[in-house]
Amino acid sequence: MKLSTFKIGGVHPSGSKLSADQPIKVMPIPDTVYIPAAQHIGKPADIIVQKGDKVKVGQLIAKSSGFVSANIHSSVSGTVTAVGPVPDPSGIAKMGVTIKVEGDEWMEDIDRSETLDTNVDRFSDKEIIDRVTAAGIVGMGGATFPAHVKFTVPLEKKAEALLINGVECEPYLTADHRVMLEKSEQLMVGVKLIMKAVKTEKAFIGIEANKPDAIEKLTELSHKYAGIKVVPLALKYPQGSEKHLIKAIMNKEVPSGKLPIDVGAVVSNAGTAVAVYEAVMKNKPLIERVVTVTGNSVKNPSNFLARIGTPVRLLIEAAGGLPEDTGKVISGGPMMGKAATNTDFPVAKGTSGVLIMPEELAHRREPEPCIRCGKCVDACPMGLEPYLLSVYSRKKMWDECEEHYIYDCIECGCCVYSCPAARPLLDYMRLGKSTVMGIIRSRKK
Amino acid sequence: MSNLLTISPSPHFKDKPTTKSLMFGVLTALIPTFLVSLYSFGIGALVTTLVSVGSCVLFEWLITKYMLKQQPHIADGSAILTGVLLAFNLPSNISPFIVMFGALIAIGIAKMCFGGLGCNLFNPALVARVFLLISFPVQMTSWPKPIESRLNYLDAVTGATPMAAIKAGDLSICENANFLDMFVGTIGGSLGEVSAIALILGGIYMIARKIITWHIPVSIIATVALFTTLGWLSSEGYVFGRKIEVIANLFESGIHPLYHILGGGLLLGAIFMATDYVTSPMSATGKIIFGVGIGLLTIIIRLWGNYPEGMSFAILLMNAVVPLINKKFQPARFGAPKTK
Ligand code: SF4
Numbered sequence: 001m002k003l004s005t006f007k008i009g010g011v012h013p014s015g016s017k018l019s020a021d022q023p024i025k026v027m028p029i030p031d032t033v034y035i036p037a038a039q040h041i042g043k044p045a046d047i048i049v050q051k052g053d054k055v056k057v058g059q060l061i062a063k064s065s066g067f068v069s070a071n072i073h074s075s076v077s078g079t080v081t082a083v084g085p086v087p088d089p090s091g092i093a094k095m096g097v098t099i100k101v102e103g104d105e106w107m108e109d110i111d112r113s114e115t116l117d118t119n120v121d122r123f124s125d126k127e128i129i130d131r132v133t134a135a136g137i138v139g140m141g142g143a144t145f146p147a148h149v150k151f152t153v154p155l156e157k158k159a160e161a162l163l164i165n166g167v168e169c170e171p172y173l174t175a176d177h178r179v180m181l182e183k184s185e186q187l188m189v190g191v192k193l194i195m196k197a198v199k200t201e202k203a204f205i206g207i208e209a210n211k212p213d214a215i216e217k218l219t220e221l222s223h224k225y226a227g228i229k230v231v232p233l234a235l236k237y238p239q240g241s242e243k244h245l246i247k248a249i250m251n252k253e254v255p256s257g258k259l260p261i262d263v264g265a266v267v268s269n270a271g272t273a274v275a276v277y278e279a280v281m282k283n284k285p286l287i288e289r290v291v292t293v294t295g296n297s298v299k300n301p302s303n304f305l306a307r308i309g310t311p312v313r314l315l316i317e318a319a320g321g322l323p324e325d326t327g328k329v330i331s332g333g334p335m336m337g338k339a340a341t342n343t344d345f346p347v348a349k350g351t352s353g354v355l356i357m358p359e360e361l362a363h364r365r366e367p368e369p370c371i372r373c374g375k376c377v378d379a380c381p382m383g384l385e386p387y388l389l390s391v392y393s394r395k396k397m398w399d400e401c402e403e404h405y406i407y408d409c410i411e412c413g414c415c416v417y418s419c420p421a422a423r424p425l426l427d428y429m430r431l432g433k434s435t436v437m438g439i440i441r442s443r444k445k
Numbered sequence: 446m447s448n449l450l451t452i453s454p455s456p457h458f459k460d461k462p463t464t465k466s467l468m469f470g471v472l473t474a475l476i477p478t479f480l481v482s483l484y485s486f487g488i489g490a491l492v493t494t495l496v497s498v499g500s501c502v503l504f505e506w507l508i509t510k511y512m513l514k515q516q517p518h519i520a521d522g523s524a525i526l527t528g529v530l531l532a533f534n535l536p537s538n539i540s541p542f543i544v545m546f547g548a549l550i551a552i553g554i555a556k557m558c559f560g561g562l563g564c565n566l567f568n569p570a571l572v573a574r575v576f577l578l579i580s581f582p583v584q585m586t587s588w589p590k591p592i593e594s595r596l597n598y599l600d601a602v603t604g605a606t607p608m609a610a611i612k613a614g615d616l617s618i619c620e621n622a623n624f625l626d627m628f629v630g631t632i633g634g635s636l637g638e639v640s641a642i643a644l645i646l647g648g649i650y651m652i653a654r655k656i657i658t659w660h661i662p663v664s665i666i667a668t669v670a671l672f673t674t675l676g677w678l679s680s681e682g683y684v685f686g687r688k689i690e691v692i693a694n695l696f697e698s699g700i701h702p703l704y705h706i707l708g709g710g711l712l713l714g715a716i717f718m719a720t721d722y723v724t725s726p727m728s729a730t731g732k733i734i735f736g737v738g739i740g741l742l743t744i745i746i747r748l749w750g751n752y753p754e755g756m757s758f759a760i761l762l763m764n765a766v767v768p769l770i771n772k773k774f775q776p777a778r779f780g781a782p783k784t785k
């Protein structure tokens with residue numbers, strides 16, 4: 001069978017899924033957690049606890065501050081020791097709540113039983129969205145867009161299909177893979193709930209062919225759940241990008257500047273669907289997530305279920321400690337993840353993985369002159385001309401940047417990945433993109 | 446330890462090929478061709494190649510270091526490649542001084558004057574070749590006979606190439622057709638153009654290793670094949686059961702299409718010269734337009750022009766159009782609005 005995928009561009013980095021066969025391990029609760037107030041795209045949540053307050057697991061500690069924002073709950077029980085800066089991968093401390101752990105006492109209304117609850121009909125679409133909003137669920141693939149915003153389909157639009165992103169196209173990461181294998185039933189019910197919330201009868205779960213076990217298990221299960229279909233996809237990065245997943249599964253192109261819903265698609269990550277299940281059926285807010293800790297020199301690459309706010313350092317220790325030759329620690333995957341200045345930063349809702357790279361791979365190569373080989377053009381999944389745009393951007397030729405659609409760039413990094421001359425293409429793309437977007441916005445005013 | 450971590454914007458992962466590995470990849474693909482030229486032309490092939498590579502590298506080094514006052518990048522292999530390609534476009538019995546002069550033109554004028562690697566508009570080796578062809582017409586068109594003059598260098602016995610013979614109106618070479626010789630490389634011609642099989646092998650290697658894409662070579666060869674076949678068939682009489690008068694009149698001589706494809710440096714040009722990164726278009730569509738253009742120009746020059754082989758001119762002419770092609774034929778854009 002020919003596997004579907006998107007057509008334009010894309011690259012094939014080696015998978016390096018070192019931790020694919022490692023079952024999810026529950027991380028012990030740390031002594032102290034650091035919970036940032038901004039774990040999502042949009043406005044940071046307003047912190048509603050004070051120093052000295054006693055909190056329980058699942059208690060609201062920061063309130064959503066607008067439509068595009070999300071609630072934040074305590075992931076542990078204990079005493080708030082500080083409301084103020086908490087460590088951040090960037091090295092610049094951000095606003096948050098520090099909680100000293102005492103015991104493990106949960107809010108009474110959270111159902112902690114393991115029994116599977118498939119009774120989706122108990123809830124109306126509105127109730128589902130309300131519960132998702134209350135639970136503070138965000139896109140868990142790394143984009144961290146508040147889930148309730150996505151699930152609220154505007155009145156004039158209609159969702160034709162729900163796409164579940166089980167692609168995990170970033171090399172090394174295996175968190176979604178393990179979740180799909182170990183929480184398959186919960187995932188299916190979660191998908192059903194989202195289908196109901198966005199009012200569609202159809203759902204497709206897109207999984208890349210390098211996860212045959214997940215494809216098999218979910219395909220078998222999907223026969224029990226009407227309307228859900230598993231779609232195996234050919235390996236290609238960046239298939240996990242919303243636009244490219246829609247192209248691969250529905251063969252529709254989201255027009256430039258438009259949203260998935262404009263072509264009738266709602267996209268959600270596999271891990272998010274499981275969180276939706278827990279939030280709606282079990283009343284459990286988003287207080288923990290699966291994080292892959294991996295890297296070629298890491299002793300035991302693993303998948304951990306960690307409470308939000310757990311310092312990443314503890315996860316690395318649990319995976320065998322920081323290797324001798326460490327040069328770079330990345331929050332996320334190697335293509336789009338962020339390099340961290342420290343290992344004290346906490347696990348947040350969007351922390352899909354921690355990748356540790358050895359010193360010899362930590363540095364960029366010295367850029368050489370562009371040899372106009374066109375590899376960046378062939379690789380760009382948006383059909384842009386990175387070699388040209390990066391020059392325009394460097395020379396501050398913003399009009400030319402706009403004429404060549406710099407605002408379409410999804411910052412996937414395929415161009416840099418494939419450039420033999422090691423040109424810093426994406427750095428200039430980002431600069432040009434943000435400047436041009438600013439110009440376009442100011443024009444509308 | 447936290448201050449020891451490196452940070453940089455994403456991506457943190459890179460594909461293996463580097464400028465250097467690509468250049469050496471092309472050089473590797475040229476090895477079979479070089480071996481055949483050693484077999485056919487012996488000492489002359491060796492000396493010409495060494496002189497050409499040596500002087501290209503030397504000039505590049507001197508110019509970057511003393512005129513541009515920059516750190517020379519000889520190790521990237523691009524000067525070596527230009528040297529090899531220049532040698533492969535010359536007859537093996539040519540004076541080393543002419544070769545050095547050619548190297549100076551290629552590196553000094555065609556490459557460095559435009560700003561060095563990546564900035565030149567025209568293929569350096571071809572600029573040098575055409576320059577030499579115009580400056581030294583006699584030396585550039587006396588081709589040593591293969592095999593028999595292997596041990597001679599400047600005093601090699603010379604003979605005609607298939608293309609030159611046809612141009613001179615000598616069709617006998619077509620009658621006792623020996624495609625096998627053209628295929629293997631035991632015919633007269635420039636160093637690197639004689640063996641079709643070695644060139645094709647190199648091309649397949651480069652496509653397989655993703656050094657080049659198929660678009661340019663295939664579109665050039667297909668264009669030439671299509672038009673020369675049409676011409677051949679209709680000069681013999683009929684195409685699709687009808688005689689196409691116009692075409693028959695244009696191609697008055699019945700030259701077998703294989704001569705056009707195997708001879709006159711067409712394969713060397715299509716596989717190694719036209720595919721030069723710097724001087725070819727970026728997008729797939731652009732590459733095909735570029736290839737078709739080269740194919741057409743080559744036939745026009747060969748059949749109605751003054752030079753027996755039009756490849757070099759055709760490529761240079763199309764090089765000049767590349768900026769325009771890049772502008773007109775942008776890559777297919779994701780999510781482009783359906784109607785403009
Ligand atoms: S980062 Fe932007 S320019 Fe580069 S390949 Fe991705 S979409 Fe294209």
Ligand code: SF4
Pocket residue numbers: 369370371372373374375376377386387418419420421422423425
């Ligand atoms: S991949 Fe790099 S060297 Fe090749 S055209 Fe793009 S920027 Fe230039």
